[in-house]
Amino acid sequence: AQTVTQSQPEMSVQEAETVTLSCTYDTSESDYYLFWYKQPPSRQMILVIRQEAYKQQNATENRFSVNFQKAAKSFSLKISDSQLGDAAMYFCAYKNNNDMRFGAGTRLTVKP
């Protein structure tokens, strides 16, 4: 079965600094999608960034970028110029057809 592992239960970053959240996954499929979701205390799930497995180029969305290593099955999220509003739970997710798997999450704290 596909699994998604986030090895960092908690991370902390100083405001304006850069932080990287780790994610690894296990799959035998070659075509799939990877996502990072943000969940603030309101519990709303917010899409941060997504990556198609067939694309070699790493996805970027403003201050958020990923390092996608398909052979290593690794999908890390880099947040640059961290802001107080970035504080939240971050979930890595894998999708192949209708099989959607989430990691256990990383709680990110941003220090002023």
Add this chain to the structure above:
Amino acid sequence: NAGVTQTPKFRILKIGQSMTLQCTQDMNHNYMYWYRQDPGMGLKLIYYSVGAGITDKGEVPNGYNVSRSTTEDFPLRLELAAPSQTSVYFCASIPGQGGRTQYFGPGTRLLVL
């Protein structure tokens, strides 16, 4: 558009009681999903539907049932509530297959005592 709406926001159930969690989307999306999120964990897929009249099991379907009679609605039924079903339940929808953005509802918090 209201997006994906869920009712109720919060409910307390006694062991053995039944209830239906409602989910409605007004975006004419074909694909709809139900997830549960246990405390300190990520989401797990319970059931999904690819269109009216078509449903299928996800990773954790035991103890739940679903139906999809219309494109808009995808209710989740708990027949005999158990403490293990205490969780936050999220409904989501997407217009089609692939890596499109999932639109999530605000969640329903369920406590079974």
